[in-house]
Amino acid sequence: MGTTSFLTRARGLLRTQNQLVRECLAELLATFVMMIIALSSAAQKITFETKGNLLTSYLGGALAVMAGIYVAGGISGAHMNPAFSLAMCLIEQFPWWKFPIFVVVQTLGSFLSAGAVYILYYGMGEQHWAREPHGDAGVARLMDMLCLCPPDAIWHYSNGTLTVSGPLETASIFATYPADYVSIANGFLDQVIGTGVLIVVVMGLMDTRNKAVPKGLEPVVVALLVMSIECSMGANCGCPLNPARDIGPRLFTYLAGWGPEVFRWVEGRGQGGDGR
Numbered sequence: 001m002g003t004t005s006f007l008t009r010a011r012g013l014l015r016t017q018n019q020l021v022r023e024c025l026a027e028l029l030a031t032f033v034m035m036i037i038a039l040s041s042a043a044q045k046i047t048f049e050t051k052g053n054l055l056t057s058y059l060g061g062a063l064a065v066m067a068g069i070y071v072a073g074g075i076s077g078a079h080m081n082p083a084f085s086l087a088m089c090l091i092e093q094f095p096w097w098k099f100p101i102f103v104v105v106q107t108l109g110s111f112l113s114a115g116a117v118y119i120l121y122y123g124m125g126e127q128h129w130a131r132e133p134h135g136d137a138g139v140a141r142l143m144d145m146l147c148l149c150p151p152d153a154i155w156h157y158s159n160g161t162l163t164v165s166g167p168l169e170t171a172s173i174f175a176t177y178p179a180d181y182v183s184i185a186n187g188f189l190d191q192v193i194g195t196g197v198l199i200v201v202v203m204g205l206m207d208t209r210n211k212a213v214p215k216g217l218e219p220v221v222v223a224l225l226v227m228s229i230e231c232s233m234g235a236n237c238g239c240p241l242n243p244a245r246d247i248g249p250r251l252f253t254y255l256a257g258w259g260p261e262v263f264r265w266v267e268g269r270g271q272g273g274d275g276r
Contacts, residue, residue, distance in 0.1 A: 020098075024105045026072035031080045031109030032116075034068030035245060037061075039117040043173045047121065047157040058230040066223035073219065080106060081242040087199045103244065110248025114174050118256055121173070122154040162253075164261040171258045174249035176238030184265065190236040194229055198241050201225050 016022060041060025045052035065080070072078040077094075079085045082103045088094035154170050164171040171177070178187045204210055205221060213221050230239045240246045253262045 020101070023076040023098075024101065026075035027079065027102055027105045028109045028112075030068040030072035030076065030078045031106045031244065032113045033071050034064045034080050035110045035113035035249070036116050037064035037067060038245070039113060039174060039249060040120065043117055043121045043154065046170065046173050047154055058227060058234065061230060062223040062227035065226050066219040069219035069222060076102075080109075080244070082106060082244050083195050083242065084199060084202065087203065091203070106244035107248045110244045111252050112248075114249035114252035115256075117173070118154075118252070162257040162259075164253075164258055171253050171262055172238070174253045175246050175262060176240045178237045178265070179235065182236045187237050190233065191240070194233045194239055195241045197229055197233075198225065 038061040041052065041057050041064070044060075045054065045057040068080050069078040077088075079088070079094075079102055082099075085094060085099055085102045085106075089096050089099050154173070158168045158170050161168070162171070163169045164177075182190070202222060202225070205213055205218060226241070229241065233239055250262050254260060
């Protein structure tokens with residue numbers, strides 16, 4: 001009885017009737033759910049040779065989109081992607097004044113999910129027990145003090161060194177990097193085409209004049225679409241298709257100890273589609 005009463009009061013205090021706040025919270029949660037699944041699948045692929053591969057990484061990313069849509073599709077539309085929000089503005093299905101707000105919320109959701117994956121897969125490792133610091137990054141030092149995690153994958157895989165390039169790099173868990181052979185111009189074109197295919201097909205699914213998808217299965221179809229794009233266009237740049245998906249986690253890696261190299265093009269990094 002007491003627990004029920006407490007939950008009722010808490011629900012009343014937390015409930016908001018402001019539509020914009022509701023949409024922003026829904027978008028934040030949807031993006032967080034999508035990204036924590038996508039980044040975790042990349043972490044499992046990179047740090048566990050026997051527990052993940054390119055297919056599981058792509059499948060995790062596609063199903064992550066489906067999960068995000070189911071979480072918030074009925075409240076915010078589950079854009080989760082500034083490119084989709086922009087497309088909705090261009091066809092006058094979304095107000096322009098909401099666009100920058102959604103971009104910030106989507107980027108924040110991606111940033112927070114990167115932090116969650118860092119906690120889940122990095123931890124303290126043996127350095128904690130030896131009282132050895134991880135490095136100069138403030139986030140890493142905070143983790144050392146809090147001792148949030150036991151020994152785990154990223155620390156074990158990289159020997160406690162956070163690098164952006166080389167055979168034991170781990171930055172591509174969080175953000176995508178182009179393959180060695182990809183120029184800046186070709187990388188830009190790659191993302192324009194991949195994101196364009198994603199937006200065009202999603203718009204086609206939304207068009208009531210086209211053959212309808214069975215109600216409730218729209219997120220599944222979008223997930224299959226994302227999977228097909230990843231399998232066909234992921235080799236050059238890792239197929240991010242989403243500015244928030246890349247910028248938020250990339251900013252996190254900069255703050256967490258990987259350093260400014262995460263914002264530079266480095267010859268020899270050689271990840272592309274293999275380092276989602």
